[in-house]
Amino acid sequence: MSGSQGSSARVGARRPLPTTCIIGLGLIGGSIMRDLDAAGAPVYGYTHSRSGMRDAAREGFDVSDDLSRVLSRASSDHALIVIAVPMHAVEDVLDSIAMYAPNCGITDVVSVKKPVDELVRARGMRERYVGGHPMSGTEDSGWGASRVGLFTRAAWAITYDYAKECEDAGRRVSADWVDIFGQVCELARVCGAEAVPVSVDKHDEAVARVSHLPHVLAEALAVVGDRGGTLAQSLAAGSFRGATRVAGTEPQLVRAMCETNADAVVKTLDEIIPLLQDARASLAAPEPDLEQLVGAGYRAVTRMGARKGARAESVSPIKISSRPVMRIQLGAHGWVKALRQTESLGGRIDVF
Amino acid sequence: MSGSQGSSARVGARRPLPTTCIIGLGLIGGSIMRDLDAAGAPVYGYTHSRSGMRDAAREGFDVSDDLSRVLSRASSDHALIVIAVPMHAVEDVLDSIAMYAPNCGITDVVSVKKPVDELVRARGMRERYVGGHPMSGTEDSGWGASRVGLFTRAAWAITYDYAKECEDAGRRVSADWVDIFGQVCELARVCGAEAVPVSVDKHDEAVARVSHLPHVLAEALAVVGDRGGTLAQSLAAGSFRGATRVAGTEPQLVRAMCETNADAVVKTLDEIIPLLQDARASLAAPEPDLEQLVGAGYRAVTRMGARKGARAESVSPIKISSRPVMRIQLGAHGWVKALRQTESLGGRIDVF
Numbered sequence: 001m002s003g004s005q006g007s008s009a010r011v012g013a014r015r016p017l018p019t020t021c022i023i024g025l026g027l028i029g030g031s032i033m034r035d036l037d038a039a040g041a042p043v044y045g046y047t048h049s050r051s052g053m054r055d056a057a058r059e060g061f062d063v064s065d066d067l068s069r070v071l072s073r074a075s076s077d078h079a080l081i082v083i084a085v086p087m088h089a090v091e092d093v094l095d096s097i098a099m100y101a102p103n104c105g106i107t108d109v110v111s112v113k114k115p116v117d118e119l120v121r122a123r124g125m126r127e128r129y130v131g132g133h134p135m136s137g138t139e140d141s142g143w144g145a146s147r148v149g150l151f152t153r154a155a156w157a158i159t160y161d162y163a164k165e166c167e168d169a170g171r172r173v174s175a176d177w178v179d180i181f182g183q184v185c186e187l188a189r190v191c192g193a194e195a196v197p198v199s200v201d202k203h204d205e206a207v208a209r210v211s212h213l214p215h216v217l218a219e220a221l222a223v224v225g226d227r228g229g230t231l232a233q234s235l236a237a238g239s240f241r242g243a244t245r246v247a248g249t250e251p252q253l254v255r256a257m258c259e260t261n262a263d264a265v266v267k268t269l270d271e272i273i274p275l276l277q278d279a280r281a282s283l284a285a286p287e288p289d290l291e292q293l294v295g296a297g298y299r300a301v302t303r304m305g306a307r308k309g310a311r312a313e314s315v316s317p318i319k320i321s322s323r324p325v326m327r328i329q330l331g332a333h334g335w336v337k338a339l340r341q342t343e344s345l346g347g348r349i350d351v352f
Numbered sequence: 353m354s355g356s357q358g359s360s361a362r363v364g365a366r367r368p369l370p371t372t373c374i375i376g377l378g379l380i381g382g383s384i385m386r387d388l389d390a391a392g393a394p395v396y397g398y399t400h401s402r403s404g405m406r407d408a409a410r411e412g413f414d415v416s417d418d419l420s421r422v423l424s425r426a427s428s429d430h431a432l433i434v435i436a437v438p439m440h441a442v443e444d445v446l447d448s449i450a451m452y453a454p455n456c457g458i459t460d461v462v463s464v465k466k467p468v469d470e471l472v473r474a475r476g477m478r479e480r481y482v483g484g485h486p487m488s489g490t491e492d493s494g495w496g497a498s499r500v501g502l503f504t505r506a507a508w509a510i511t512y513d514y515a516k517e518c519e520d521a522g523r524r525v526s527a528d529w530v531d532i533f534g535q536v537c538e539l540a541r542v543c544g545a546e547a548v549p550v551s552v553d554k555h556d557e558a559v560a561r562v563s564h565l566p567h568v569l570a571e572a573l574a575v576v577g578d579r580g581g582t583l584a585q586s587l588a589a590g591s592f593r594g595a596t597r598v599a600g601t602e603p604q605l606v607r608a609m610c611e612t613n614a615d616a617v618v619k620t621l622d623e624i625i626p627l628l629q630d631a632r633a634s635l636a637a638p639e640p641d642l643e644q645l646v647g648a649g650y651r652a653v654t655r656m657g658a659r660k661g662a663r664a665e666s667v668s669p670i671k672i673s674s675r676p677v678m679r680i681q682l683g684a685h686g687w688v689k690a691l692r693q694t695e696s697l698g699g700r701i702d703v704f
Contacts, residue, residue, distance in 0.1 A: 135589040155587050196586055203587070209580040210588040214595040216642075217569050219649025220627040224620055225561050226652035232558040233656050234548055234675055234698030235507050237487040240562040242594040243569060247649040248657075254646045262640035268576055269632040273625060275572040280621040288614035290568075294606045297571025297599040300578035304585050305600070323586055346586030 017041050017186045021074035021104070022082045023093050025052050025063060027137060028109045029084025030146025033061060035191040038148050042077075046070040052143035067093075071100035080183045082132075083108035083116075087256045091119050098123055105180035107132045107187070111207060112261040113159055113200040127177055130184045131159035133203065134193055135211070139248040153321065155196045155348070156188035157203050160339050164199070167336045178331040185330075185351045194323055194348035197339040207257075208264035213272065215254050216265065218247040323348040369393050369538045373426035373456070374434045375445050377404050377415060379489060380461045381436025382498025385413060387543040390500050394429075398422040404495035419445075423452035432535045434484075435460035435468075439608045443471050450475055457532035459484045459539070463559060464613040465511055465552040479529055482536045483511035485555065486545055487563070491600040505673065507548045507700070508540035509555050512691050516551070519688045530683040537682075537703045546675055546700035549691040559609075560616035565624065567606050568617065570599040675700040 020036055022029045022045035029045065030052070036043040044062035047053050056063045064070050074081055081104045083093050090110060097106060106129045110116050113131045120129045136154035138145060160181065166173045185195045198206075222244045225232060246254075258265050279293045324347040328338050342349055372388055374381045374397035381397065382404070388395040396414035399405050408415045416422050426433055433456045435445050442462060449458060458481045462468050465483045472481045488506035490497060512533065518525045537547045550558075574596045577584060598606075610617050631645045676699040680690050694701055 135587050137590070154589060157587060196583075198583065198587075202583060206580050206584040206587050209577050209584045210592040213576065214573060214591040216628070216631055216645070217573060217595060218591070219645050220624050220631070221566060221569060222649040222652040222656070223627060223645070224565065224623045226656055227623070228558050228561040230698035231548075231550065231554060231695060232561045232698070234700075235487050235509060235550075235555070235558050236562040236656075237506060238489070239566040239570070239598045242597050243566040244653060245594050246591045247653045249650075251643075251646045251650045254650075255642050258635065258642050258646075259640040262635040266632055266635050269628055269635070271576045271579070272572050273628055273632065275575060276568070276621060276625055276628070279568055279572070280618055280625065283610065283614040283618050283621070288611040290607050290610050291603075293568070293571050293575070294603045294610075297574040298601075298603045298606075300574040301596060301599045304574070304578055304588075343583060346582035346584075348586075 017080075017190060018105075018183060019043070019074075019077040019079040020082060020187065021045060021070060021077070021079040021101075022084055023067070023070070024083065024085035024089070025049070025056060025143050025146070026084065027141045027145045027150070028134060029082065030056070030143045031148070031150035032082060032084065032109070032134075032187070032191060034146055034148045035151065036187075037061065039190045041190060044070065044073070047143065049143065055143055067096055068100050071096055074104050075101040078104065080105045080107065080180070080187065082187070083110070086110075086253065087112065087115060087260050090116055094119055094123055094125065098125065104128070105130070105176075105183060107180070107184045109134055111211065111257045113157075113198075113203050115260045117159070117161065117200050126162050127174055128180060129162070130177070130181050131157075131200065132184055132188070133157040133207070134188070134191070135207075136193070139246050141250045141253060149192060151188075152192040154193045155323070156191070156193035157196050157198045158184050158188065159200050159203065160197050160336065161200050163336045163339070173331065173336070175331065182330045182351055185349065189351075194321055195351070196323065196346065196348050197343050199343065202343065204261050205264045205267075208261055208268050212258050212261055212265045213268040215246050215249070216258060216269070217272075218244050219254070222247040321348065325350050327352055369432075369542060370457075370535060371395070371426075371429040371431040372434060372539065373397060373422060373429070373431040373453075374436055375419070375422070376435065376437035376441070377401070377408055377495050377498070378436065379493045379497045379502070380486060381434065382408070382495045383500070383502035384434060384436065384461070384486075384539070384543060386498055386500045387503065388539075389413065391542045393542060396422065396425070399495065401495065407495055419448055420452050423448055423456075426456050427453040430456065432457045432459065432532070432539065434539070435462070438462075438605065439464065439467060439612050442468055446471055446475055446477065450477065456480070457482070457528075457535060459532070459536045461486055463563065463609045465509075465550075465555050467612045469511070469513065469552050478514050479526055480532060481514070482529070482533050483509075483552065484536055484540070485509040485559070486540070486543070487559075488545070491598050493602045493605060501544060503540075504544040506545045507675070508543070508545035509548050509550045510536050510540065511552050511555065512549050512688065513552050515688045515691070525683065525688070527683065534682045534703055537701065541703075546673055547703070548675065548698065548700050549695050551695065554695065556613050557616045557619075560613055560620050564610050564613055564617045565620040567598050567601070568610060568621070569624075570596050571606070574599040673700065677702050679704055 019042040025045050025047035053065050134151050134156045136151045163173045188195045324345050326342040328349045371394040377399035405417050486503050486508045488503045515525045540547045676697050678694040680701045
């Protein structure tokens with residue numbers, strides 16, 4: 001990475017993926033390791049899980065439970081470090097990186113970006129950090145749940161607040177940071193995902209709506225459904241299973257994402273609770289009438305479907321992404337503006 | 353059917369499926385027609401949909417858009433009539449049946465049982481009516497969405513309030529009604545579903561929890577998610593799609609099920625809204641803490657999974673039902689008591 005400093009000829013070129021060092025080998029970290037390995041990219045990692053390490057090693061992966069050694073090795077390799085531990089463990093990992101791998105580029109996969117950004121900022125590491133969040137997962141966790149292809153066609157949110165702030169302050173974004181940004185885009189690409197540039201705040205607000213609120217609703221619905229006892233369970237079909245599936249997620253993970261994004265989740269609850277109260281009032285009326293909510297919900301779903309629109313219905317045998325694509329020359333004039341435009345469209349970027 | 357009257361030797365035997373006449377050929381009615389046809393059982397039907405009739409006829413099905421003729425034919429055949437129209441059309445269909453097919457056994461597939469039961473009761477048709485509700489569906493509707501195998505392993509709720517009331521009043525359930533009950537069980541079996549005996553009230557309370565409330569939540573979540581605009585949509589992954597899928601259901605169908613089961617749905621909203629308000633308060637606290645809801649939701653999901661338990665994890669290559677089974681000899685001494693026991697367990701019955 002440091003070798004590219006000042007090499008203006010390389011600005012804008014697709015960054016080849018360096019060696020990748022993954023810290024944390026659960027569902028997400030493990031699946032990234034599998035994808036990189038399947039693509040022939042050099043990758044190794046750390047896990048604190050004895051069983052995870054044993055199972056990964058048995059499958060031939062290069063894993064260790066010695067964090068300082070793994071990070072020292074990453075430092076020698078100028079590896080890209082992927083932090084794939086739960087939020088509560090990020091702080092310690094950052095401190096270890098500061099100690100053992102002070103030269104490495106850093107990204108992460110934590111589902112809330114603000115608290116990670118704050119920890120990074122507090123350690124003066126922003127110049128070598130690019131936040132990430134692959135939007136894929138299952139209700140299972142741990143190395144045993146990891147698999148090749150977990151991220152296929154998923155959005156991989158990549159933060160660029162640092163570049164915006166540099167630009168707003170009239171400073172040029174460092175070539176190092178541009179390099180790391182490009183490496184994270186390439187990481188997403190190798191994993192089959194689509195790089196979606198996001199601001200930290202907008203990311204956290206969006207995932208509160210489309211991920212954290214659904215988790216809260218799933219937990220509450222599971223409680224209410226369970227109260228119905230065996231008959232209700234026996235009659236439960238697709239709508240219940242679909243709506244409660246994510247309530248089977250490890251509680252610590254659900255708590256971490258909701259509690260660290262509490263402000264944004266509270267706002268979405270303040271939107272949905274009145275909708276449900278109105279529905280309750282409409283149904284309790286002498287002539288129950290749910291037209292308002294059902295009509296609005298159906299229109300919303302239809303609109304969301306229409307946004308995907310023509311592309312998804314293409315006759316091409318190759319499945320085409322529903323996200324608009326913007327070709328970006330990293331570090332070139334106006335590239336941060338292009339990222340902003342792409343973000344406003346929920347688009348993906350293709351780095352060249 | 354009438355031929356079996358007084359034939360005590362047949363009490364308890366599995367009822368062979370008579371000719372079946374399906375009124376309404378949408379997702380559910382159409383799929384029943386396909387399953388019966390695939391099993392070689394005689395079946396014909398009525399639909400008011402021109403395109404549905406054209407498409408079904410083109411596939412070789414025996415369909416008509418002349419209701420009185422279809423019902424007269426059912427009357428001649430002593431067919432079992434399956435009412436598979438939306439709730440708002442049930443009343444007219446019952447009146448037509450009273451006029452053109454006064455001797456036929458009747459069942460239905462409407463997702464709320466109380467209002468149908470009331471219409472049947474008001475017409476003095478209870479002695480030849482057995483309510484049904486196959487717990488399967490998709491967000492699509494119409495003949496075009498129907499398919500073979502839609503009900504495989506699904507619960508097919510079958511009401512038996514009439515038998516309970518007879519028993520409570522010290523009267524013997526008529527052999528005709530027992531026959532129809534057996535035919536509906538056989539219909540469910542031929543469609544690959546599992547017959548789950550239910551009381552009207554308990555059914556409606558249970559489906560409010562596990563079907564209607566999930567629909568209301570899906571509509572509300574779709575509205576909140578849509579407000580997030582293109583970026584939120586771009587980042588939406590499995591948890592959002594799973595939780596909003598059923599909001600794509602035809603609004604009239606969602607309204608019909610919720611509005612005709614309004615009392616029970618209101619009760620479930622009165623359970624879930626406080627859970628969400630508590631969650632909101634927990635997240636708005638200085639130290640956000642969602643342990644209570646997430647812990648309860650996870651335990652609920654775990655408990656629901658455990659109920660399926662050992663059977664689902666059987667090493668047998670044949671997938672075994674998770675519902676406890678009760679073998680029932682229809683009309684035999686104590687059979688209604690056995691239905692009550694089965695209902696309390698959310699079990700299925702095997703008729704012999």
